[in-house]
Amino acid sequence: MSRFDRVVVVDWSANATPKLGADSIWIGRAGAGSGPPQNIATRLESMEALRTEIAAVLQAGQRMLIAFDIGFGFPRGFAGHLTGKRDALAVWDWLAARITDDARNGNNRFEVAAEINRQFPGIGPFWGRPNGRDLPDLPAKGSLRAGHGLDELRATEALCSGAHPMWKLYTTGSVGSQSLLGQAHLAALRHEFGDALSVWPMEGAEAPIVLAETYLSLIDPAVRLARGYPCKDAAQVDLLALAFNRADMGQLTAAPAPPDVLREEGWILGAGHGAHLLAMLEQTTLTPPRLRNDCFAMPQGVDWVPVDTALARLRDALHPLTAAEDVTVRQAGGRVLAQDLVARRANPPAANSAVDGYGFMQGALQGDGPYTLPLVAGRAAAGQPFGDVVPHGHAIRILTGAILPEGVDTVVLEEDCASDGARVAFDGPIKPRINTRKAGEDVGAGASFLPKGRVLTPADLALASALGVGYVQVHRRLRVGVLSTGDELLADPDATAQPHQIFDANRPMLLEIARRWGHVPVDLGHIPDDPAGIATALDEGARDCDVILTSGGASAGDEDHVSRLLREAGTLSSWRIALKPGRPLALALWQGVPVLGLPGNPVAAFVCTLIFGRPALSLMAGCGWQDPKGFMVEAAFTKSKKPGRREYLRARLDAAGRVEVFASEGSGRISGLSWAEGLVELPDEAASIRPGALVRYIPFTSFGL
Structure with a gap:
């Protein structure tokens, strides 16, 4: 199987009603067209989205792998007994002719499973059904089956720890229900696109569109460490798509089983190769690269550098330096997002009332009013939904934030109504859907709502919490070392200063600036004009920090040891900025760590830190270049x-x-x-x-x- 331009992984669902969030349909993508995981409420919607995507890929002349977490085949003997052909794809067509699956996820999978069971000896092989479903040929428990003559697992499932049998239709791990519904849908997709689409491993895998079966738990160790996803399902599809996109497809598909087994049972793409897939994902956690040794070099002949030119050169030379880490939303204030945040649920999660009042179906009103409607018993309140249907032509007492009951699409404000407890009267005309909020009108489930690089505010934490996000992936805080040099400086404020000495004003100022900018300030102390001592302090800074700020010693005088040491290291670029105050700015690398050499004068050091340090440190911290707003x-x-x-x-x-x-x-x-x-x-x-x-x-x- 050759490489693909785009990889799609689908976490399928057998839900009987539309659903979003955990245990629903999630689609992850890698390669061309990649983005945050997509959450879709119904199977018909998801198949329509995939049809649209397939058509776009074919039009672009690309190749796409679509991996579903459903079984593509059943244990040996099943296909032949059911269809007369030892071919899993014949089962697909058999199911497509019998399965119904409507726009609201209503389906007949249990009835079809009972029909299949009747064609096999004994009891089974399918089992599991909701309580109260009258299906004598479909046992409620697996232990009630006997004599059907089929194995519990396929050959491929022996390589996948924790795999559930294809016969299980109900409760956790009901892969049988997912597969019955999924195979019927994929049969239609296969016939619709013809030779442009093939099914691996039953058919060749060189078509532009290849369908394959997968098992999301192949990468569970990586999923357990993942944060910032709205739910486990979203992490699984996103990370597995990324792993497949990077993996050696030849290694994943090399002769997994004899051809007759593959044709009848199918095979899980990646089965037995979990270590290889996890190795592909380790690339996502690498520490960002160091800066180039010559990144700060100015073109030859440049003398005085205008401020805008210096800023542009600095921006081009830098990139984010910190790796990502996972924190809870409560710990994320002031942190820099390392990935887009995706809503785990909608806000609001369901249509609700914006006011206290009375709710009803607007289409039941006749004329322009006034109106009188009978009231149903009970009420709807926030956190206390009304569990029944409001009959057409009736109204219900409803409070602010309450979910709109079925049979209600409009709310009239309480102050505009009169009620005797049995009826409610109000004037008109009434516009449909007034005083209501749509589900997801603020943010829809699965939507990307905060971009990577954003510094999280208190309002952002409220939004993320409301959308069900518990963990976020953020950049590790930038560690900013601050070093003061010079014989004239006194670091101890309690010392007695001689006339030729001054107290160190720059270091406390720069450490506090770094703290206020959300970085971790690292005090590298004060070093006299001693080259060996300064070199030792720079060594410490390179070991413990992401970037070092120095003040003093950055010019070209006899005692400017900072600039001399950096020059001897071969990485110094002295920028003479056309700026007042603060002309000299030394930029260099010390053991791969960027060093910004600031003027010794406190006012010049302060101005240079704001004009150059603020955007540079922000970019290195992962939140992008920050231009001040004036x-x-x-x-x-x-x-x-x-x-x-x-x-x-x-x-x-x-x-x-x-x-x-x-x-x-x-x-x-x-x-x-x-x-x-x-x-x-x-x-x-x-x-x-x-x-x-x-x-x-x-x-x-x-x-x-």
């Missing part, structure tokens, strides 16, 4: 600037909503950072600002602070 406001200051550099001024809004700037532009004035609530961004070109002119203001909240 807006134009009137200036409350006067300023003239020369062309050539972009300038950022510490600023805040005054009581009139105009923006004022800090009295001094000196980059040593740390008090200006506390005074400010944002930055005014002045363009690279020359500018003359007068009060009332429009300038771009970026509040610190736009930088996540």
Whole structure:
């Protein structure tokens, strides 16, 4: 069997009514056309979706494997006795002529099974039926069968731990019911598409569309570890499709059994090859690759780098650095989604009332009103559904959030009604479906509702919980190391500072910025101007962190040991940014870990961290490049600037909503950072600002602070 452009895995269902969520129909896809698992309520809907997909694949000239978790054949002797042919596909046609399966999942599988049992000696082989079904030829328990002469399991099922027999029709593991219904549907599909479709292993497997039987539990170890799926069924179809898409199909299909066995019993694709399929899935949990050694290199001849050019180069050089992990929704606040979230159930899960009032079928009203309707006994309330049908022309007392009972599609507000307990009267005309909410009008079951890369908010946790999602897959938090260097710095705030010494302001500032951005701050301490000590600290950072921020020592002076060490490692790129404050920005790798060398001046370090560190760290953390959102406001200051550099001024809004700037532009004035609530961004070109002119203001909240 050659490779496929698209792999589809279908978790089939024998439900007798439409159903979504666990134990319903799920479809997983890998390769071309892949997306989140799809949940479909009825068998007819699912077959129509597959027909549409098959037609699209054929039109595109592609190949597709569709694997169903139903038995394609029965144990040896069954097909020949039932149809006169030792051919599983003859059974498919026999079933297709007798099985009925309507648009609401209503079907006659138990009656057909009883008809089959009558054609075999003794009692059986099929068993299992709902209590109260009067089918004397279909025993309720497997232990009641005798003398039918058929094996319990097929040859392929001996390779699949926990497989249920094809004869079981009811309760957990009723693969027989799924197979009777599934084979009838697949027979119609097979005849509809003719030579473009083949069934493996009974027919060749080189047609554009190949149907195969599978067993979802082949990859159970991976499914048990999977999180972020709405239910186990969704994880199974998604992961098995991915495994099949990556697997060696030749290995999976090589001579599993003699041809006569394959023709009559079929074979489970992947049976006996669970280890190979699991190995294919291990690729999904690999740690993201390290950055290239030359990722930060600027083209030769580049001297001063405009801010926009520097940002674009930085964005192109980086990618997410953290692997994914699974957490509960309650633990997921502020975390970055590593995959799209898919709704486990709809919101609302069923049509319900939006108000307190009276519900009825709008089509029962005659004329434009007023109307009087008799009330049924009882009521419908949230959490207390009305368990009966509201007769046509009757009404029911209904409260906000209550599921609409059968026979109700419209609700009139209580304040617009008069009632004596036996009747309700209200004026008209009444529009159909007023004061009601449709099932899934907010989010439908199986819909993707939050994209990967999103930082989860409290509102997101409420939405995920309402949609039945208990676990989410998120990126591991980015570990950000912060290192200060310089003989002039004092790390101990209780120390007595000499005139030539200053306290380390950058490290506490940068550690808190990293924390507020949702990363894990790692304090790498303060190291004097000692190359060996700095190298040791960088080694520690490379071992424990995903990225390192340094302050000081990033220029080209005699004591700029950080830049010298990085240069000797062969990975330093000193970017001279056309920026005020904070021109030098050193970018490098130390043992494969990115290092951002920030200016030593606290104001310059702060501005560079916001302008360059915020988007860079966000991208490396998995939530994408974060551009700050600014807006134009009137200036409350006067300023003239020369062309050539972009300038950022510490600023805040005054009581009139105009923006004022800090009295001094000196980059040593740390008090200006506390005074400010944002930055005014002045363009690279020359500018003359007068009060009332429009300038771009970026509040610190736009930088996540």
